[in-house]
Amino acid sequence: MTVSQFGDARTGKLADNLTGFGRALRRAGVRVDAARMALAQQAVLLTGLGREDFSAALEAVLVGREQDRAVFRELFDAYFKNPDVAQKLLAQMLPSAESKAEPVKRRPRVSEALAPVRAARNAPPVREDEKIDFDAAMTASDRQRLHHADFNQLSASEYQLVERLARDIPLPLPHYAARRTRPGVRGSRPHWPGAMHQAARHGGEILSLPRLQRRQQPLPLLVLVDVSGSMERYARLLLAFLHAATAPRHAGAGLRRDVFAFGTGLTDLTPAFRLGDTDAMLDAASHAISDFAGGTRMGESLAALRQHHARRLVGRRTLVLLISDGLDTGTPEVLERELGWLRRHSGRLLWLNPLLRFDGYAPTARGAAVLHRQAHGMLAVHNLARLQDLAGSLAALLRQ
Amino acid sequence: MSLPNSVDALIRSLQDVGYFADRRLATAVFLALKLQRPLLLEGEPGVGKTALAQALSQVLARGLIRLQCYDGLEQREALYEWNYAAQLLHLRAAEGRADGAQLEREVYQDRYLIRRPLLQALQAPAPGAVLLIDEVDRADEPFEAFLLEYLGEYQVSIPEIGTVRASATPVTLLTSNRTRDLHDAVKRRCLYHWLDYPERERELAIVHAQVPGASAALARQVADFVARLRSQPFANAFQRAPGIAESVEWAKALVALDTIVVDPEVVSDTAGILFKQREDVAALTRDMAAQLLQPEEA
Numbered sequence: 001m002t003v004s005q006f007g008d009a010r011t012g013k014l015a016d017n018l019t020g021f022g023r024a025l026r027r028a029g030v031r032v033d034a035a036r037m038a039l040a041q042q043a044v045l046l047t048g049l050g051r052e053d054f055s056a057a058l059e060a061v062l063v064g065r066e067q068d069r070a071v072f073r074e075l076f077d078a079y080f081k082n083p084d085v086a087q088k089l090l091a092q093m094l095p096s097a098e099s100k101a102e103p104v105k106r107r108p109r110v111s112e113a114l115a116p117v118r119a120a121r122n123a124p125p126v127r128e129d130e131k132i133d134f135d136a137a138m139t140a141s142d143r144q145r146l147h148h149a150d151f152n153q154l155s156a157s158e159y160q161l162v163e164r165l166a167r168d169i170p171l172p173l174p175h176y177a178a179r180r181t182r183p184g185v186r187g188s189r190p191h192w193p194g195a196m197h198q199a200a201r202h203g204g205e206i207l208s209l210p211r212l213q214r215r216q217q218p219l220p221l222l223v224l225v226d227v228s229g230s231m232e233r234y235a236r237l238l239l240a241f242l243h244a245a246t247a248p249r250h251a252g253a254g255l256r257r258d259v260f261a262f263g264t265g266l267t268d269l270t271p272a273f274r275l276g277d278t279d280a281m282l283d284a285a286s287h288a289i290s291d292f293a294g295g296t297r298m299g300e301s302l303a304a305l306r307q308h309h310a311r312r313l314v315g316r317r318t319l320v321l322l323i324s325d326g327l328d329t330g331t332p333e334v335l336e337r338e339l340g341w342l343r344r345h346s347g348r349l350l351w352l353n354p355l356l357r358f359d360g361y362a363p364t365a366r367g368a369a370v371l372h373r374q375a376h377g378m379l380a381v382h383n384l385a386r387l388q389d390l391a392g393s394l395a396a397l398l399r400q
Numbered sequence: 401m402s403l404p405n406s407v408d409a410l411i412r413s414l415q416d417v418g419y420f421a422d423r424r425l426a427t428a429v430f431l432a433l434k435l436q437r438p439l440l441l442e443g444e445p446g447v448g449k450t451a452l453a454q455a456l457s458q459v460l461a462r463g464l465i466r467l468q469c470y471d472g473l474e475q476r477e478a479l480y481e482w483n484y485a486a487q488l489l490h491l492r493a494a495e496g497r498a499d500g501a502q503l504e505r506e507v508y509q510d511r512y513l514i515r516r517p518l519l520q521a522l523q524a525p526a527p528g529a530v531l532l533i534d535e536v537d538r539a540d541e542p543f544e545a546f547l548l549e550y551l552g553e554y555q556v557s558i559p560e561i562g563t564v565r566a567s568a569t570p571v572t573l574l575t576s577n578r579t580r581d582l583h584d585a586v587k588r589r590c591l592y593h594w595l596d597y598p599e600r601e602r603e604l605a606i607v608h609a610q611v612p613g614a615s616a617a618l619a620r621q622v623a624d625f626v627a628r629l630r631s632q633p634f635a636n637a638f639q640r641a642p643g644i645a646e647s648v649e650w651a652k653a654l655v656a657l658d659t660i661v662v663d664p665e666v667v668s669d670t671a672g673i674l675f676k677q678r679e680d681v682a683a684l685t686r687d688m689a690a691q692l693l694q695p696e697e698a
Contacts, residue, residue: 031584039435046435047431056424057431060428060431060432060593061591063592064440064584064590064592065581065592069594178471178472178540192482199491200504200507307639311579312579
């Protein structure tokens with residue numbers, strides 16, 4: 001098999017094609033740097049160009065996360081001209097009336113990443129009225145995407161408020177004695193390296209025995225934020241505050257935090273929370289959340305958490321913070337089962353309920369009743385719209 | 401044995417030692433060997449991540465050195481530690497005899513060094529070792545940072561002795577169960593492969609190889625049943641799908657029970673082998689077992 005069978009036949013150069021493919025991957029959001037591309041070339045030379053090996057070699061080198069595999073494979077098929085896919089793609093480019101072929105279902109990221117390449121290949125410019133939207137083959141989830149969260153960036157005063165609160169009301173995240181140790185004066189195990197060094201200084205005499213004591217680490221934190229319609233007003237500032245309050249500069253570098261938003265589905269906000277800047281986080285979150293201000297199907301969302309992210313709950317000591325009003329439109333039996341699972345697999349399951357505005361509140365809504373039964377603790381927030389109260393309540397809940 | 405010179409050769413020799421790798425996995429392993437990069441394997445429990453390291457050590461005729469990571473793993477358990485008790489004895493014995501510098505040299509000599517897996521892997525005589533760093537996600541981030549340095553240079557410095565360099569780069573496999581995402585910097589050092597559950601044929605081959613007592617029909621039923629368990633819509637009913645280890649165990653159990661044909665009765669009696677959680681065992685009802693056992697065409 002010759003090199004020219006792969007990639008763009010006009011250039012016929014493997015290196016160029018690989019570079020172009022790397023660019024397309026980057027556009028699709030797969031992180032690929034120059035060193036990786038160089039390695040990819042080496043790899044391809046080692047395995048040869050059999051189609052399967054070629055793809056496997058590139059995947060082993062260029063992909064570093066399970067999530068990126070699907071994007072990689074689709075893009076690979078499209079880029080290295082699987083004749084079938086190319087055909088379908090071409091059909092998709094033509095006005096839809098002529099298109100008999102079934103459109104290739106392709107995630108928007110891949111379509112967007114391919115767009116410049118295809119534009120260059122299909123030289124004849126398309127007239128405005130003939131232009132076909134790439135999202136022609138929109139899947140349900142694509143449509144849902146349009147309804148994503150509209151988190152504006154924080155106004156300056158809001159930003160200051162969030163920062164001030166995060167500073168003034170430190171979340172007293174509980175600590176536990178980690179298995180890692182450090183030299184100290186308490187503790188049961190002797191610190192032999194220290195003892196030896198001391199002995200060396202005193203002619204072999206051990207005068208006092210330094211000890212190893214266990215380091216203190218904050219408990220891992222898992223936050224589940226309800227972003228359904230009834231919680232719409234609170235979600236944005238809540239996320240902003242949580243982001244600031246659990247940032248390494250306030251909560252210490254050792255804190256492990258996982259954040260999920262849920263409505264009708266589950267969205268992993270952990271990558272967004274890794275961004276240092278709160279505005280950047282809100283921006284990333286609003287892109288990620290597909291079901292903002294929709295319904296609440298808490299049970300199903302928790303089931304998704306169990307199936308796909310169960311291992312985010314570390315060693316049964318994770319502190320789970322569930323922020324929801326408990327107005328659930330899903331099946332109560334499912335919710336009951338999933339909450340039971342969550343409770344068993346976490347250290348503490350705390351429920352923060354913004355509906356608890358008056359003292360006489362009783363959790364009568366079906367979902368709320370289940371939550372009330374399963375959570376280790378529940379807290380009233382009298383007016384969640386005011387962030388001060390929220391921050392204070394969170395802190396109080398953690399202190400319980 | 402020297403490195404296999406093609407992907408096919410690697411697949412064949414892995415098969416000879418009882419490991420059935422698919423082509424994509426074999427390609428990744430082949431590249432890791434050729435490019436001398438560590439290979440990071442991720443996947444559900446029981447898909448053969450650790451078994452791959454064992455098979456590879458057999459194929460390459462290199463010793464397998466395993467570092468099991470856990471929460472709180474520290475350098476002294478992973479890399480080296482001094483034998484303090486022996487050092488103290490040495491100090492006592494030498495009391496008043498030698499001068500300071502002399503004593504220090506004596507105390508920090510090679511024979512008082514306890515080598516832990518990472519150091520062993522560096523000092524393994526040619527052709528080197530297969531180093532398995534198992535469940536690296538369980539160790540914490542400071543350890544990961546240390547690992548980063550180790551995997552980049554394959555050398556460590558011991559203040560009292562000096563720098564130890566690898567005489568032969570160890571073939572390094574890292575496995576992770578994804579309890580947390582590894583740091584990007586570590587991933588950049590590694591090649592990556594996500595191990596899926598095997599397709600039906602591969603699982604059948606594994607069951608055949610591991611359970612010679614199972615008849616062809618029984619092995620096929622086991623492979624079919626487990627494959628359908630893992631596929632939708634059945635997978636949703638369970639918290640954890642059975643891995644390869646479980647299906648092999650199950651086949652062994654069926655042989656031990658003299659089963660000729662798997663029926664719903666047998667399935668529910670032996671559900672405890674496929675599933676290790678009460679809810680999952682309960683979820684595998686007879687009705688569902690009957691459904692799963694129906695031929696695919698239905």
